[in-house]
Amino acid sequence: xxxxxxxxxxxxxxxxxxxxxxxxxxxxxxxxxxxxxxxxxxxxxxxxxxxxxxxxxxxxxxxxxxxxxxxxxxxxxxxxxxxxxxxxxxxxxxxxxxxxxxxxxxxxxxxxxxxxxxxxxxxxxxxxxxxxxxxxxxxxxxxxxxxxxxxxxxxxxxxxxxxxxxxxxxxxxxxxxxxxxxxxxxxxxxxxxxxxxxxxxxxxxxxxxxxxxxxxxxxxxxxxxxxxxxxxxxxxxxxxxxxxxxxxxxxxxxxxxxxxxxxxxxxxxxxxxxxxxxxxxxxxxxxxxxxxxxxxxxxxxxxxxxxxxxxxxxxxxxxxxxxxxxxxxxxxxxxxxxxxxxxxxxxxxxxxxxxxxxxxxxxxxxxxxxxxxxxxxxxxxxxxxxxxxxxxxxxxxxxxxxxxxxxxxxxxxxxxxxxxxxxxxxxxxxxxxxxxxxxxxxxxxxxxxxxxxxxxxxxxxxxxxxxxxxxxxxxxxxxxxxxxxxxxxxxxxxxxxxxxxxxxxxxxxxxxxxxxxxxxxxxxxxxxxxxxxxxxxxxxxxxxxxxxxxxxxxxxxxxxxxxxxxxxxxxxxxxxxxxxxxxxxxxxxxx
Amino acid sequence: xxxxxxxxxxxxxxxxxxxxxxxxxxxxxxxxxxxxxxxxxxxxxxxxxxxxxxxxxxxxxxxxxxxxxxxxxxxxxxxxxxxxxxxxxxxxxxxxxxxxxxxxxxxxxxxxxxxxxxxxxxxxxxxxxxxxxxxxxxxxxxxxxxxxxxxxxxxxxxxxxxxxxxxxxxxxxxxxxxxxxxx
Ligand code: HEM
Ligand SMILES: [Cu+2]
Ligand SMILES: [Cu+2]
Numbered sequence: 001x002x003x004x005x006x007x008x009x010x011x012x013x014x015x016x017x018x019x020x021x022x023x024x025x026x027x028x029x030x031x032x033x034x035x036x037x038x039x040x041x042x043x044x045x046x047x048x049x050x051x052x053x054x055x056x057x058x059x060x061x062x063x064x065x066x067x068x069x070x071x072x073x074x075x076x077x078x079x080x081x082x083x084x085x086x087x088x089x090x091x092x093x094x095x096x097x098x099x100x101x102x103x104x105x106x107x108x109x110x111x112x113x114x115x116x117x118x119x120x121x122x123x124x125x126x127x128x129x130x131x132x133x134x135x136x137x138x139x140x141x142x143x144x145x146x147x148x149x150x151x152x153x154x155x156x157x158x159x160x161x162x163x164x165x166x167x168x169x170x171x172x173x174x175x176x177x178x179x180x181x182x183x184x185x186x187x188x189x190x191x192x193x194x195x196x197x198x199x200x201x202x203x204x205x206x207x208x209x210x211x212x213x214x215x216x217x218x219x220x221x222x223x224x225x226x227x228x229x230x231x232x233x234x235x236x237x238x239x240x241x242x243x244x245x246x247x248x249x250x251x252x253x254x255x256x257x258x259x260x261x262x263x264x265x266x267x268x269x270x271x272x273x274x275x276x277x278x279x280x281x282x283x284x285x286x287x288x289x290x291x292x293x294x295x296x297x298x299x300x301x302x303x304x305x306x307x308x309x310x311x312x313x314x315x316x317x318x319x320x321x322x323x324x325x326x327x328x329x330x331x332x333x334x335x336x337x338x339x340x341x342x343x344x345x346x347x348x349x350x351x352x353x354x355x356x357x358x359x360x361x362x363x364x365x366x367x368x369x370x371x372x373x374x375x376x377x378x379x380x381x382x383x384x385x386x387x388x389x390x391x392x393x394x395x396x397x398x399x400x401x402x403x404x405x406x407x408x409x410x411x412x413x414x415x416x417x418x419x420x421x422x423x424x425x426x427x428x429x430x431x432x433x434x435x436x437x438x439x440x441x442x443x444x445x446x447x448x449x450x451x452x453x454x455x456x457x458x459x460x461x462x463x464x465x466x467x468x469x470x471x472x473x474x475x476x477x478x479x480x481x482x483x484x485x486x487x488x489x490x491x492x493x494x495x496x497x498x499x500x501x502x503x504x505x506x507x508x509x510x511x512x513x514x515x516x517x518x519x520x521x522x523x524x525x526x527x528x529x530x531x532x533x534x535x536x537x538x539x540x541x542x543x544x545x546x547x548x549x550x551x552x553x554x555x556x557x558x559x560x561x562x563x564x565x566x567x568x569x570x571x572x573x574x575x576x577x578x579x580x581x582x583x584x585x586x587x588x589x590x591x
Numbered sequence: 592x593x594x595x596x597x598x599x600x601x602x603x604x605x606x607x608x609x610x611x612x613x614x615x616x617x618x619x620x621x622x623x624x625x626x627x628x629x630x631x632x633x634x635x636x637x638x639x640x641x642x643x644x645x646x647x648x649x650x651x652x653x654x655x656x657x658x659x660x661x662x663x664x665x666x667x668x669x670x671x672x673x674x675x676x677x678x679x680x681x682x683x684x685x686x687x688x689x690x691x692x693x694x695x696x697x698x699x700x701x702x703x704x705x706x707x708x709x710x711x712x713x714x715x716x717x718x719x720x721x722x723x724x725x726x727x728x729x730x731x732x733x734x735x736x737x738x739x740x741x742x743x744x745x746x747x748x749x750x751x752x753x754x755x756x757x758x759x760x761x762x763x764x765x766x767x768x769x770x771x772x773x774x
Contacts, residue, residue, distance in 0.1 A: 082742035159739050163700045165716060166741065248700060248716050291598065312627065314713045315720035319629040326616060330609045337605040341598065395616050396627060400709035404702050404737035471706030473737040481748040484733025487707050542595075575630075584634045584717030589671075589699050591741065 033528070036114060036434040036535055043113045044435040046126050050106030051432065053134060054099050054424075055518055061095035062511035064088075069460065069504025072477060073497035084477035085157045086147040092160030093144060096266075096416060098137050101179060103424045104269045105133070105186045108213045110431065111272060112190045114535065115209035116197040120189055129185035136178025143172040147591070157591040159475065161259070162235070164251045167588035170239040177231045180224050187217040205544040206552050208289055209276055215296040216268040218558045219261055222565065223304045226257030238588060245585030249316045250576045256307040257569065264303040266416045268296065270423040274343050274380060276537055277427060281373040282366055284350025286540035287342050290547030295342075297551065298335040301561045302328055305568030312399045321572045322396060328568065329394045336387060343380055349541070371443075375426020375450035379419050382457060386414030389465060404475070407468025410461045418457050425514045426450060432518065434535050438525035446517045453510035460503025463496040472496075628712045632693060632719030640668060640716075641697040650719055651693060656682065663690045669714045670697035671741050677734050677749030684726065684751065685759035691723045702737035705751060713738060726753040 025034055037044040064087045070076040071084055079087060113120060120126050140156070146169070147155035156168035162176075190213055194206070206214070234246045234254075279286045286292065308325035311317050348362055356362030367373045389411040392398050402408065429446050433439055440446060470488040472479045486493050550556065633650040645653045652666045654675045665682060668675045676682050684690045694703050694714050701714040710732075712720040736747035 081745055085739060085742060085744070088739075157742070163738075166699050166739075249718055252700075252715070288595070288598065291594070311713075313711050314718075315628050315632050315715055316630050316634065316718040319627045322627060322629075327613055330612050330616075333609050333612075334605055337608070338602065341601045345597070391612065395612070397616060397709070400627075400711045403711050404704065469707075471704065471708070471733070471735065473702070473704070473735050475737075475739040476745045478745040481733060481735070483748050483750040484706060484731065486733075579634065584636060586637050586699075586716045589741070 033437075033531070035437060035531055036110065037437040040113050040119050042123050042126075043109060043120050046120070046130060047106045047110050047435045049130060050102045050109065051428070051435070053137065054102035054106060055515060057094040057098040057102065057137070058421075058511065059515050061091050061099060062508055064091040064094070066504055066508040069507075070501050072479060073501040074478070074480070075497070075501040081477035083148060085159065085475075086144065086155075088475065089147070089157050089159050090141070090144045093140060095421075096160055097176075097179065098141075100266050100416065100420060101133065101183055102137075103420075104265065105129075105183060107269045107272070107424070107427070107431075108186070108190060108216075110435065111209040111276075112193055112213045115207035116193055117207075118193050118197045118200075121192045121196055122189075125185070125189050125192070129182045129189060131182075132185060133179050133182030136175040136180075136182060138175070139171045139178065140175030143169040143175070155591050161255060163255070164235060164238070164246050164248050165586035165589050167239055167590045170236060173231050173235045173239055177228065177236070180228055180231075184221065184224070187221065190214065190217065205547075208286075208292060208540075208544065209272060211293060211552065212268065212272040212275070212296050214554060215300045215557070216265065216272075218554060219268075219300045219303050219561070220265050222558070222561055223258050223261030223265070226254045226307075227259075230254035230258075243582065245582050245587055247576065247582055247584060248586050249314070249584075250573075250581065252314070253307070253311065253317070253573065253576060256310040257304070258307070259310055260307045261303040263412075263416065264299055266420040268299060270379070270383075270420045271295070271339055273376060273423050273427050274339065275346075277430070278343065278373070278376045278380075279346035279350055280537055281370065281376065281430065282347045282350030283354045284346055284348075284352075285538045287345040287349065288542040289540040289544045290542065290551065291338060291342055292540075293544065293547065293551045295335040295338050297557050299332075300557050301564060302332045302335075304561065305564045306332060308568075308572070309394055309396075309399075312396050313403045316576070317572060318575075321568070324568055326394060326396050328564075330391075333387075333391065340384070347377070369447050371446040371450055372426050372430035374447075375422050375429070375453075378450050378454045379422035379426065382414050382422070382454065382461075383419035385461075386411060386419060390415065402468050404473060405468035406464045406472045406474050406479075409474050410464030410468055413457060413461050413464070418453070422450060422453055425453070428514075428518065430533050432521060433531040433533050436522060436525075437527050437529070437531070438521055439529040439531055440517065440533075441520035441525050442517045445513050449510055449513040449517065452506060452513060456503045456506030456508075456510055458503070459499050460507060463499035463503065466491060467493065467496045467500070470496075628720050628722050632695075632721035634717055635695055635719050637696065637698070637716040640695055641670075651695060656684065663688060665690060665692045667692065667694045667703070668697050669694060669701040669703065669736065669740075669747075671699065672736070672743040672747040674703075674734055674736070674747070674749040677751065678747070681731070681750040681752045682734075683759065684753055685756045686726050686729050686753050688756060689723050689725050691721065694720045699740050700738050701740045701747070702735070704735045704737045706733040706735050708732065711737075729753045729755050 025032055067078065067087055068091060143154045143156040146152040147157045154169040156172035158166045158168045162168060194210060194214060230251050234251050237243045238246050275286055275292045306325050306329045308317060308322050309329045312322050351362035351365045354365045356365030393402065393411060429440055470486040472486060635648055635651055639647050645651060654666050654668045657664045663684060665684065667677060694712060696714045696716040698716065703714050704711045710724050712722060714720060731750055731752045734749035734751055736744065740747065
């Protein structure tokens, strides 16, 4: 029966291309499944562990998100307002740093292995980086949670941006450093895999997914340098009392040197899924492989020299460099706009392959009942909205209206909180069967889940944006003050608060639905089933073969990226350290 | 390499859009003169701010509202969890006249935002944030600390009152209206 399903093709009634079985081959007279878990059992196990940690962090983070949404709107306050910041630190760290990093390294480990067709070179190396990242998470996580218990003398209520001179327990910084160092080693693992592939394929173009993994990691090496120096050179010695003071503007600048590219570290894995998996799920093919490469090269080059756009309102940073960062940021729109084109074109192609017609009515031919497709498509739509509010953030002058207001979390819950998070959830509906060998359970719940997340996010994010325009600050347990009340532009504050609380609740329900599907699949589904998913990815319509070879010259693009960083950061960093790298200095203020 | 005609069109349109964005922002910055916080406030020793040794700083005065060379200047110290002046006593400034703010921190990072307006600056220990505002209308604005600064962060706010010029000039000792402010 299974042999009747050759790769990529299906004509069985009621089956969409997404629903075909994994491929089977005949070995010694028996049919053997050839899913990812069967081909690369060790890599699949590593991805399972990475996704496990990622989803666990997501569970805790989502619960805390609900607590925040209810607390800061005054709907339900189950914690003391002083503890709000412990919860918020945990939410930011667990979701923006742990859920993402583990989810991304899981995706990359799968994608690099799948596309190169080469197993990771050393299992010990793989476990080394997974162990390092996990240890870092445990260190940072336990010092944060300790903040809820007055008897434990450790605390890290410094939020995920940990601006000095607020000071966390040293273990918090050590944990953050380990998480990053672990991700560096992960990159080494993938480059070694590539080297092995290259020696067997001296003349081939780099397979697309591997190309995306490597460009993203090069960008990551360049950008994490900032936060690594901040933490290792300054914050760890300072929190241990080895140095007496740090320069808060310098450490903050190093943070944001990393803080913008990190959003591309979240986004590019989602783009990788949009480029390589979404077309297949829609029933078609990627429009253009070379254009996808151009996009990733642009991100490698432009992602880092933009960090000052998070410091538009900072004293001590010359206005001219804010201006340079603004210009670079606007050019970063280009690869995202190109992505929009390719994604829409690929989906349309898929819809037409499925019989869709007309200017827009082809939209109806898409598999809107399949959670992997719907989740990714909806996350793309939300990202469009997030991109729009991001352009407003990036405009230097309008930024002054919204900086540090609730507008900002309204923006990034669309980007990292949906474009990344919902893409990861959605692709899990397709990928987790392939790395566990278990068929997806609770399919009805899964089919509904992306819509629930979408609805919750529309409510919460929209109200956050509007509240931000009225001046309601972010990162605040009780945004109501005795001294004044807000003037609103559209709607009233009470209505916005209700919408945030309601949206947060719906989102939490969406998170629970996702986790239930994963838990049920992982624990209840029998192993070695027919998976009803197929890991084959179809060839792009326009392949890499005839594109310029220079696109694959990663050394060149990395060098260009370094030069741009030196141009954007050289002078301002020099002027910050010229008066002594620790001055003007601040002594620690423990939380 | 084959690049589809629509792709080329889209590429061109995208570039055009980007250049247009940059142009509007340049216009916004250079034309109507939306002032940015820059590095011209200079640096300061946070210790001296914490201990009130303002006689030892040349770019910052004791917190309060002053007239310097005919112009109104407001010196504000942010500290966990109040603005001095601003929190225990509203800051009073005149309408229709340029007011220059100088804000710094005695301890950790804070924010300074007149709620719902684009008067918005980070307050970073060791740095003096300097920016000028002209208020067209009388009335009052809430001052919000918008950067997390510790467990009492949500209590950190203040008030700024814009009065007509005649009322402002009526204040006794108009040359240096010192705010007693703060704790
Ligand atoms: C159940 C879903 C979620 C809910 C209800 C929720 C709710 C919230 C709320 C209300 C805030 C604002 C808190 C404040 O500024 O006072 C917030 C902040 C934040 N959220 Fe979420 N969120 C959710 C999911 C996510 C996801 C999936 C991510 C990222 C992958 C994320 C990342 C963040 C970050 C980075 C912050 C900022 C933390 C800070 O300011 O230090 N959230 N969230
Ligand atoms: Cu950014
Ligand atoms: Cu504060």
